[in-house]
Amino acid sequence: MNVRKPTAPSSTSRLTTPVLIVTMFVLALSACVLGLVVWKGYEARQNALAQSETEMRNLAHSLAEHASHTIQTIDVVMDDLVAFLRLPSHPSRQTLDARLREVADNLDQINELVVFDANGNIRYASLAMPPSINNADRSYFVHHRDSTDNSLQITGPMLSRHSGRPIIALTRRIENADGSFAGVVIATIESDYFTDFYKTLNLGPDGAITLAASDGRIMIRWPSAAEGKDLSNTVLLRELLPRGPQGYNVETSPFDGLVKYYAYERVQRYPLLVTVARTEASVLARWHEGIRSDALVASAMLACVVLLAAVLAGQLRNRQRFEAILRERDARHRLIDANIGDVVVLLDEHGVVNFMSESVEAVLGFTPDEMVGRVYADMLHPDDVAGVRAMGRRLVDAKDGLRAEFRMERADATIVWLEANFRYTRQNGKPGNHIVCTLRDVTRRKEMEDEVDALNSRLAELARTDGLTSLPNRRAHEDFIEDAFAAHAQLSVLMIDVDYFKGFNDGLGHQAGDQGLKLIGSLLAGAVAAIGGHAARYGGEEFAIVLPGADAEAAMQLAHLIRREIRQLGLANPASPAGYLTVSIGVATRTAETNDPATLVRDADTALYQAKRTGRNRSVAALVHVADAVPLAPRADAETAPSTPEATRVPNA
Template structure:
């Protein structure tokens, strides 16, 4: 018989409720995994974009600062060159000042330029023909130039300068040497930190991002967003500054010591200058848009997967209910509705299976035909409803008397029953038949038309011994003939037949 599509093992497997639910869960998890991988890739893209933006911003700021400091340095070198010219130094004070400082006049945010002698006394002031009575010998930008001949341009940390009314400035100094190299003084200019403030304030890195210019000795020169109280703060010992001092440039993530916000730092040491420029967008800003998008996508995917799994569970439940209903229908189709025993169709299939097994193993097979005595008279006297009840009681009695799982009883038709006894010889069959006859009699169902006054059965037993090649039909025929003999000798009897 060909196997229908619905009976195919693959169809049976995929229509299994457990497989359906398990498969839906696996599919949902796989979908969530793919979504997670895609969202994680988006997160990495957000970080890469922020890093590229930071590097570009860093490059713009670095070039601006380096160019302006170079211009300021040219002004200082011009002053140094002028100090070596006797004609300049011999000129009247006003003319000498105009010659020495003409190239610095238009430089934005460049404050006063001073020239000192070897003792540190200010001898020339770019602002006036009369220099202030000040001595700079104790300042770091003076001592460095005095003690180190080849230092070149020195850039100081931010200072509040008394010479400039307490303004916070960065000092740039150069050494003035005699022809023999001996120290003759310095020329020192000032860069107002407002320059750095204006430079950084025009750029933004999100609500929590920062930019900072730091001296390599740890002093904070400028920070955006601006806070005047932070200018000059010593950052030595902090995690970000320590990492920035470890290499010339790079990128890293760390928590700021100033406000405790975790940021991604891109930094670079300005070439030839003791300055570090860093650009640090906050992680919360970098991932803000990604997080909002990820939350939406995640919610949609979770809802979709949850709905999918939920529908799969409902479908699995429906399939299970359908399978139970179909199973119940199959059982009903194979069961006698009155007695609860197997019906004729099931009997034929089961008998054929047991016959083949008996032939294959050469083991005996016995068959019992059970018939209620004078049942027509019972129906005529007590009615068909009572007759149906009697048949049901006898059917239950037969089923209860069978002890082995392989033995089974079926309703053959009308008031006849058949009991199949695999691996049972003639003696065993007659013994079981006698116990069945006795059990039915002990039900004591009243039957006024019977010799015993109660319902009894006659049983014909046939046993195939496995010695001669018969067929199952011959066993059925022999049992039926044995039943007629039991009826003929007085009913409520057991008669047997043995086949080869």
């Protein structure tokens, strides 16, 4: 008998399908990786610009306060001295000179403190050996002589006739009892006093600090001088300062022609202006480093994708080759003997086994004689009997037969999964009185399917879990808050950020940082476990908690509890003013005006920013003001940097 060999799949079909699948796989993953890198880069750039603006505004404010306090201290001394000199009697010159030297020695900013008479000659001085000079030609002396204005005048920069060094002169008019001109008192500040302070600040390459008069005249510019230049014709003096005393802008520097971001602030009480400028390259330096790192990571990921694709293509080709071989062998086996691969069973109309092929011994471990005469349903696993019986009731109407999967017990008491095809025998086109059934062992396939299902479940769980803290990740958090927002009219959100975490990492190492995040994650999970809340790692050192059904008071109580328990962890933080690891918490509660979960999260994030801005280590509530900025304990705020302008800290300055 001639048996026609089944047609094998062509080489073109074997190769084209795997190549197409792998190509689509590589393109999809590559697009995801590149899209993630671009999105992350854009977000990181915006964050870098926003952070730089905050830092530069804070620095400009601190420098304005520094200049104001420096001059105000001298102003108070000069005011007392002018009042004293109006008295009719004075101590000896030696006594007053000694007093002036004592004042100058106690105030670091004062270089020289001198009293000139109405002719411009030195009357009293803090100098050990006053020089024989006359300052009647100085512009400040002429101003005080010709004007009755008793206010403090700030002049400079100029060269001291005594030391020959650049100075800034602070002068006041001295009057006789009748109001006539009696001379000038002058206190000088060496320019180095400001530049020595400014040089401790790191503004990056081509960064600069400028102290100028309100008319644009430059008094101090660090790191390079600016002889012959002023700010009178710049956008700053012409447009920005008239709108407000402080701000932030970007424009081309009039000093070196570079495009720079700068913050400015007018000094309170005195006609001075402070600007802090940084180049765009300096502002975005850390962003560029992050982009390079992300590019390296993305390249590594793409290389892994390509390698995985190559392996997958090989596996797909092998699978197709094996499937073709199996199909060919299956066709041949069916032509030769249908019993070799499958178990053939013949049942009567009552489900009693009338015949079973020899291959049953390999599948179930029983001989055909042991199986004949038994009721088929009695050999099935109890959980599968109902399903097979239901299939049997439909079988008479199924011309092509029906398929079922069920379990049976082998001779060795193990369970085997079988795939069965049932069909009524046909006589003259009508169903006969017997059922033909072919059985195939699919235990291994079922095990593999179970393994795949378990793996898919595990992968789905990992995709929603943070690998470091084992908390739900941001994706899981967003899904939870969406569901909670739809289900609960009352809902609160806590945004939690670890204070000075970068300094904690830099000071103690990334392993300590990771351990700290793990401890905080465990603490947060425990804090919400009993109240139906949801704690998640939002990203980096930031965490989030969703409290369904919680009002603002309950949310703030939980915020205080969390900060207290984190304090009790006793984790030292050398970068924190408190000396230990603390967190800042922003709390937001759903109100009638809260339209969506994103608004609620944004309100909590805004409250968190307020907590960070006002000194960290505190809880701040948004919208509903329950206990705004409540400290951890009476001692906690004492260890937190005060938020007054005089003590504002400048991060990463």
